[in-house]
Amino acid sequence: MKGRISQFGATYAGAVGAGLASAVLFSLVTQGTIIAIALAYLAPLPIMIAMIGFGRAAGLVATALATLAVIAIAFAQQVQETSDGALGAAAFSGLAFALSLAAPALWLSFLAALSRPKDTASWSIATGAGRAFARDYYPLERLLAYAVAISATIAVIATIIVSSRHGGFDAALNRADEALTPMLESLAAETPLPHDVDLHKLARLLVLAAPPVVAASTLLMLMLNLWIAARVAEVSGRLPRPWPDIPHELRLSRAYAPVFLAAIAVAFVGGLPGLISAIVAAALGMAFSLQGLAVIHDLTRGLKYRAFLLGLIYACLVLPPITPWPLIVFAAVGLLESAFSLRDRKKNSISPKT
Template sequence: MTPSKLIIAAAAGAASALLFAGLVLQSGSAVTLALAAPIPIFIASLGWGSVAGLVAAIVSAVVVAAISGIVSGGVLLFVSMSLPAAIAGHLVGLARPDSGPGAGPENAAPAIGPARDAPPRLLWFPLERVLFAIALMAAVACIGLGWYLGYDVATLKPEIVEALRQGGNAAQMSDQEMDAVASLLLSLVPLVQPAVLTLTLCVSLYVAAWVTRISDRLPRPKDDLPTALHLPPLALFVFVSGMAGTFLPAPAEHLAMVICGAFGMAFTFVGLARMHARTRGRSNRGLLLFVTYAAIVILSFPLFVFTCIGVYDTVKRMRRPPPA
């Protein structure tokens, strides 16, 4: 690794740490910045190689721990965002020579002139496996952090109730109502947290790829996301297993909800990609996309519809006969 790459990786790690530091220091206004913390790691990995991404991930965790004086803050960033970003960036950069039918030298025409020195055609790591890996890493990260930080409903409920009492609407709620709201919030944490983490990593990867591409540092050609974004059949098996596990008693129920949250968001991305592909060429495409995303932001319920579309797309591709 050259010194210039090492400096860039260290700078990316420091930038990621600064974006995340506000959340560790309990600054409510810094939540949005913290969600952008994986972007510098992705940029380092996509533009300067996998080693640069790993170095940036390590530096980010060390800097957060040094700034905050809290080791768990560095662990939180490294496990939830930095390391998954470095791994996903490595997967996006993987490629091998195309050895499919018609690609071998026995089927190739004799090279003439500059074509003799042309680079071989490459097969890049499929996006469906990258999405699967991100969802899996988000689930594993949330499970690991829950164990490390000691997620316990009985212990956390009094803290949530106290926070509700200090809120502006505390006078309008009885103790039973506050207890019910606290129970509801805690029951949703294992489902929402991995979904948000999967969303954060996927959006950060998209933004980082766009930044790296316009700077001519991204070797991978641009993927057509609406047609290329799918999930492998294994993702459907994991998702269905997670849904079945939610009927088990805790803590198995919590683990199953984490899996459902992470892979449910991944299937939602697939469903949204199908919508983008189906609306191509329509004169009212911009209006349809605007209304859809506005409904998602305001109501949240349409996410479930696109999750079902993503699941249906995976089932349909499983039933499709393999190419001859």
């Protein structure tokens, strides 16, 4: 009995700590520094650890407490600046946090913990005794697909809300142009730009690029934090599933390849439909990049210089001048994988013949 009470207390103590940590990390984004933004990128991590390591109830408690803590922190910050509308602004911050970060983190980590006995259809989080039997575990393919849908939906909804609040897409774009162009002019005065650069066009391009970048970065954030959370749970002995073979199992259904190419084509239509298509293309493009990176990890297994090659690849990812190009290459590899099943071909070629 004492053991159960102690375990219960530890579970919910961990959930409370996870919720508060997530709220603090999320609130750091208001500082605007590079370090603060980098730490805010880890805001989903505590919720995911609570869900994967301690179970559904702990994940729900961490999510609810994190949302309330974000509201409290935002309210305190608003009151320091102005008392008018502080509670409404704080409530909006909490709602934005819950819908765009906490709920996706909870849902993806919940799915990652699911499994089912062989030859059954019902998914659940297995107990210690249940894991002793043969089980199927929630496929990484579905996790990645859910993450794509969530990331694209968040960016699309945010774009529609901003457009509607400013009287339509064109009006919102004009307002953003008016606000951003003076900043670019100040920057151009300090850092000379080519004489033929139209700052108004550049401002509009930056505004139009923001929602697709948000979609792609949100997907990367969710998947990276999910990987870290699972590793933490594995090290602590709380991961409710065997560690998956990510290089071989991380993939998108082939059906997404034509959707990705169609979204790129429609993005050139322009206007709000074109921007929404660009958001979908960006989210799928990042997913195919992750698939391409997994393919490279899988296909290079057994190579003598694999460690050096992978180290060079990851070094290229963190070098600002060429950061986009590796992602484009990875996406191309991911599309080739969808078309030709490169990993399965390799596996079949080295399997012993019967």
